[in-house]
Amino acid sequence: MSSRPQSQRDPSFTRDEEAVREYVEKLALALTQMGFQRMPARVFSALTVTDSGRMTAAELAEALKVSPAAISGAVRYLEQMGLVTKERQPGARRDHYRLYDDLWYASFLKRDRMMRVWRDATAEGVAAVGENTPAGRRLAHMVDFLDFMVREIPLLFERWHEEHGGQEAAAS
Numbered sequence: 001m002s003s004r005p006q007s008q009r010d011p012s013f014t015r016d017e018e019a020v021r022e023y024v025e026k027l028a029l030a031l032t033q034m035g036f037q038r039m040p041a042r043v044f045s046a047l048t049v050t051d052s053g054r055m056t057a058a059e060l061a062e063a064l065k066v067s068p069a070a071i072s073g074a075v076r077y078l079e080q081m082g083l084v085t086k087e088r089q090p091g092a093r094r095d096h097y098r099l100y101d102d103l104w105y106a107s108f109l110k111r112d113r114m115m116r117v118w119r120d121a122t123a124e125g126v127a128a129v130g131e132n133t134p135a136g137r138r139l140a141h142m143v144d145f146l147d148f149m150v151r152e153i154p155l156l157f158e159r160w161h162e163e164h165g166g167q168e169a170a171a172s
Contacts, residue, residue: 046060
């Protein structure tokens with residue numbers, strides 16, 4: 001069985017829009033169970049099922065049957081998480097919200113930067129409470145873990161690119 005979607009294998013294939021709507025809600029539910037806020041989970045899910053990976057706030061509001069204000073807060077949250085970006089075509093009046101071409105790479109790269117900030121802030125906490133106190137030992141352990149992650153994540157990125165060299169950009 002091919003790993004490519006049916007629509008790429010068979011040009012005559014048409015989407016079952018009801019099944020797509022159900023999938024968007026199921027994916028959103030799974031994301032909320034993992035800690036996402038509900039509306040950002042729905043917006044992210046809606047973007048993932050578009051062939052272009054991009055939609056305007058009005059298109060998202062229509063697809064999800066919600067107000068544009070609900071979309072505004074959701075995309076702001078998704079932008080902060082590094083999952084979507086806002087772009088405007090030259091001369092256009094509306095912003096488009098787009099999934100990153102290499103979505104998971106971009107998201108984890110942002111998390112890598114956040115881990116560095118978290119590690120550095122935690123190291124300051126060790127100094128503040130004293131490294132030989134119970135809190136200091138707990139914070140030092142956290143610093144060790146975050147430092148390990150900061151060192152290892154770039155190696156995972158390298159392995160990913162070695163194994164998938166450019167494939168995700170071609171699929172977008």
